Amino acid sequence: xxxxxxxxxxxxxxxxxxxxxxxxxxxxxxxxxxxxxxxxxxxxxxxxxxxxxxxxxxxxxxxxxxxxxxxxxxxxxxxxxxxxxxxxxxxxxxxxxxxxxxxxxxxxxxxxxxxxxxxxxxxxxxxxxxxxxxxxxxxxxxxxxxxxxxxxxxxxxxxxxxxxxxxxxxxxxxxxxxxxxxxxxxxxxxxxxxxxxxxxxxxxxxxxxxxxxxxxxxxxxxxxxxxxxxxxxxxxxxxxxxxxxxxxxxxxxxxxxxxxxxxx
Numbered sequence: 001x002x003x004x005x006x007x008x009x010x011x012x013x014x015x016x017x018x019x020x021x022x023x024x025x026x027x028x029x030x031x032x033x034x035x036x037x038x039x040x041x042x043x044x045x046x047x048x049x050x051x052x053x054x055x056x057x058x059x060x061x062x063x064x065x066x067x068x069x070x071x072x073x074x075x076x077x078x079x080x081x082x083x084x085x086x087x088x089x090x091x092x093x094x095x096x097x098x099x100x101x102x103x104x105x106x107x108x109x110x111x112x113x114x115x116x117x118x119x120x121x122x123x124x125x126x127x128x129x130x131x132x133x134x135x136x137x138x139x140x141x142x143x144x145x146x147x148x149x150x151x152x153x154x155x156x157x158x159x160x161x162x163x164x165x166x167x168x169x170x171x172x173x174x175x176x177x178x179x180x181x182x183x184x185x186x187x188x189x190x191x192x193x194x195x196x197x198x199x200x201x202x203x204x205x206x207x208x209x210x211x212x213x214x215x216x217x218x219x220x221x222x223x224x225x226x227x228x229x230x231x232x233x234x235x236x237x238x239x240x241x242x243x244x245x246x247x248x249x250x251x252x253x254x255x256x257x258x259x260x261x262x263x264x
Contacts, residue, residue: 040207041053041163041165042070042162043161044160046158047156049152053148055145055165056143056145057129060133064128065166066125066126066163067163067164069123070211070212071160071219072159074121074157075123075212077150080119081129081145082146082148084146085111086137086143089137089138162211
């Protein structure tokens, strides 16, 4: 910072300022290629019911999903994660026929659906899905990822589920439109962004574990407080009963002359 201010005062650009100017486009590229959005939700799944949630993933984007059952029953739930997508086309020229050719419009609207992962009687789980890039699908249409929580196996107990969804939209660059150095730098930044995305996913999982432990601790504290109150009530009831029983017994024995109390 000192060298930068000194160069500005003298009017001669320094090597540091030149480096900053040269790296500025790469910093903008990093900001655009590592856009991450995260959100945490909570839901109460009633007994015998199923709830589903849907997110849109752009072409080449990544979605990270983490969930944990924080309360209810045996702290378990069934879950299924699936994706609905448009099949890729063979040629880019077919895209222009999507809107006026009945055959290709049918290809556009005939979406497929596959199951990404399932969880059975699980307390927690996580999954990361990356949508195919435009170079693979040719059309670049977004995909629809849905997650369904199933509590139909439970007869009475509802389940409270906390889940986190992270989305990362990748900014794709044409390799032929940039120099070799910038292309290599973009790939390196993308690799670091993938590592940071994984770390953020792990951090969300730890956060959900902490929330689950906090709920369990609160429930345990309430149970202990209720047990303490119950014990106090039982002890008071027993003491009162013993006092009344002993008082009646002593009074009955005193009337019969079999028992006398002397204060001397």
